[in-house]
Amino acid sequence: MEIAGFGVEAWLNQYEKTATTDISQSSIAALTMQEVVDLDGHHGQKFYQQLNNLRLDYGWIEGSPAFKKLVSGLYEHVPADNVLQTNGATGANQLAIYSLINPGDHVIALYPSYQQLYDIPKSLGATVDYWHIHEAAHWLPDLTELRQLIRPETKMILLNNAVNPTGSLLDEAMLKQVVELARTVGAYVLADEVYEPLDGTPFSSIADLYEKGIAINSLSKTYSAPGVRIGWTATQSRELADLFRKYRDYTMICGGVFNDQLAVLILQHRAEILQRNREIVSRNLKIYTDWVMQEPRASLIAPHGISVSCLKLDLPTDDETFCRQLLAETGVLLVPGSRFDLPGHVRLGYCTQTATLKRGLTKLSAFLRRYDA
Template identity: 65%
Template sequence: MKIAEFGVESWLNEWEKSATYDISQSTIASMTIDELLAATGDDREQFFDQLGQAKMNYGWIEGSPEFKQLVAGLYDNVHDSQVLQTNGATGANHLALYSLIEPGDHVISEYPSYQQLYDIPRSLGAEVDLWHIHEDADWYPDINELKQLIRPNTKMICLNNANNPTGTLLDKAFLQQVVDVAKSVGAYVLVDEVYLPLDDPSAFTSIVDLYDKGIATNSLSKSYSFPGVRIGWTVANDAVSDIFRKYRDYTMICGGVFNDMLAVYILQHRDQVLARNRKLVMTNLAILKEWVANEPRVSLVFPKAVSTSCVKFDIPEGTESFCLRLLKETGVLLVPGDRFDLPGHARLGYCTDETTLRTGLSKLSAFLRQFD
């Protein structure tokens, strides 16, 4: 099996630890456990006593009953049996694709988006058509283009909602159009749903609440600020979940007792975590908007209050070399758009802490002055 290099991950693996001002990430500023406890108001000693007394066996293979119940409650009509714990959303996406896609299948993938969603199907021998997003349409794809790409044998449509790196959210009406196209040929719709619009979470609609053959993947890494816990999940109908169970045994035994306990605690205190993150996102988005308005060499289709954005540069240099020089000369880290097949752009993660964001943007503007 051959697979392309994972563009964004290989860039971050090489450069993120050398950054002084990291404004490249798509996580809302990661929390410590102490910060989580401060947000919930719970007793620190009692919390760690409970963790310390837990036996470190394999635990619950599919995720504890508490975890599955809490995740099921995030959707309209999902039962615990439809929830499977995974190693982050990357593990969830891999499980869904590995379980369902075979050589010769036809897959349609939103593009650019998270690279797993098109390069894993290719590596499995599927024929992948790319459904392009359009900057002049606020990074939406065109539903008529999907209708032209669909085939009687299309096995799956893959989406990233909200999109990485653009932060564009596909609304319920548009998703319903996608579902209607998928239904016409009986295709699955897999949606990576790790980004929640925190200005109005009710504006988000999960694919599993629209379509019986919808598959949702998610994790605690982005909107919940805990990438280090490495817990994600799949949600699908019972028949598909049973398929996943068989393949899951080959890829993952369990998420770990400690990780599951912490994941349960985070989800039990979802309101407090999201309140903290909503304030951070809205404050930083306002800072980003002000910066763009005053930076003549940058334009941006603003994200829907999710934790990733895709700026466009007006510079006479390729963004890969520009971002590397920016890092080495100023300590500011972005992800060059070339890593998403978006030359001339860069992923700007504005949901870091406010000081890092302000300093990073200031240094980026100063660096851009060389082109004036």
Template identity: 60%
Template sequence: MKIAEFGIENWLNQWEKSAKYDISQSTIKSMSVAELLKVNGDNEQALTEQLLNTQMNYGWIEGSPEFKQLVSQMYHHVKPNQVLQTNGATGANYLALYSMIEPGDHVISEYPSYQQLYDIPRSLGADVDLWRIHESDHWRPDIDELKKLIRPNTKMICLNNANNPTGTLLDYEFMQQVVDIAASVGAYVLVDEVYLPLDHPEAFTSIIDMYDRGIVTNSLSKSFSFPGVRIGWVIANDEVTDIFRKYRDYTMICGGVWNDILAVYILQHQDQVLAHNQKLVLHDLEIFKNWVDQEPRVSVILPQAVSTSCIKLDIPESTESFCLRLLKETGVLLVPGERFDLPGYARLGYCTDETTLKTGLKKLSAFLRQFD
């Protein structure tokens, strides 16, 4: 089995720890456990005692009953037994694709998007067609192009909603068209839903609530600000979930006892966490908008209050070399668009602390003045 280098992960593995002003990430500013307790207004004693006194065995293999119940309640038509805990959404995507895709299967993947969604199927021997997004249509793919790509034997359509790196959200009406096309040939629709639009989160409809052959992956890493917990989940119908169980035994035993306890605690307080993050995202998005309006060498299709954006840079060099020089000379980190097959663009994560964001944007503007 051969697989392409994971472009964005390779870049971040090399450079993120050397950044002084990291405005590359797609996570809403990560929290410490102390910050989480402050957001929730809780005393640390109960959580600390639970962590210290729980036996460090394998714990609940699929995730604790509390975890599965709390996740299922985030959806309209999901039972706890359909929820499987994973090692982040990365582990959820891998499990779903590893379980379902075989050599010769036809897969349609949104492109560019999270690289797992097209390069893992390729590595498994699938015939992958890329369903391209278009800047001219606010980074949405064209539904008519999907109609041309679909085949009688299409096994799966893979989407990232909202999209990484552009932040574009596919609304309910658009997703219903995708479901109708998939249903016409019996294809599955896998959607990585880690980016929740926090301007109107209540209006978002998950694929699992739209389609019996929908598969949803998600985690606590992005909208919930806890990538360090490394807890995600995958949900599908009962039949597919049982398939996942078999393959999961080969890829993951459990999520970790402490990780599960923290995940349950975060989900028990998700209303407070999301309200806190909504305020941060909307505040930082306004700062970002104002900066773009005043920066002549940057343009952007603004995201819908999700934590990632894709800026277009008007510069006479490759964005990869520019981003590397930017980091080494100013300490500001972006992800060059080449890592998403989008040369001329860069991922800018605006949902960090205000000081880092403002300083990073100011230094980026100053660095861009060399081309004036």
């Protein structure tokens, strides 16, 4: 098995710890451990008392009953028993693709988006056709193109919704047309749904729209807890869940009793976390879009309250060289668009701490002025 290097992850692995102003990340500003445990209303005392009584065995292999019930409650048609805990959304994507895709299968992947969704199927010997997003269409794909790509033998359509790094969203009307096409050939539809819009834009999960839909999610992005490393698969179908169970036994045992307890606490207080994050998104997006309006070398198709953005820069050099020089001279970290096959752009994570965003944008503007002469 051969697989391409993971562009964005390789970049961040190399550079994120050397940055002094990191505005590259796709999560909403991470919660501290204290902020999480304070959610119990007892300054963490209740949480740590429960934790102290736990044995550090394997715990609940698929996630605790409390976790599975809370995740099930995020959907309309997903029973708790069909929720399987994974090592983040990356683990969930890998599990679902590994369970269903065989050499010679035909799949269609939204492109460009999260690299896992097309390069893992390729590594398994599948034929992968790209369903392109288009900058001229506000980073959305064209359903006519999907109709041309789909075949009688298509096994799976893979989506990233909302899309990383553009922040564009496939709405319910478009998803229903995807489902209609998939149903004609019996294809699965997998949607990595880790980016939930926080500006009031309606969001529909593929698991609620399609009996062969596979929803992937985690606590990393919308819930501001990437360090917990808990994700999940969610399906209407018990048959699918049982298939994932078989393959899951080969890829992980459990998420760990500590992480599971943290995940339960976070999901129990989902409303408070989402309110906190809506405020960050609203405040920071205004700062960011105001900056774009006054920066002559920048243009942006604004994300729909989603924590990633794809900023276009007018540069006389390539985006990777620019990002390396920017980091070396200012400490500001961005992800080159080339790491997503979007040259001439950068991923800018505007949902970091507000002070960090302001500092990063100021430094970025100052650095861009060197190209004005």
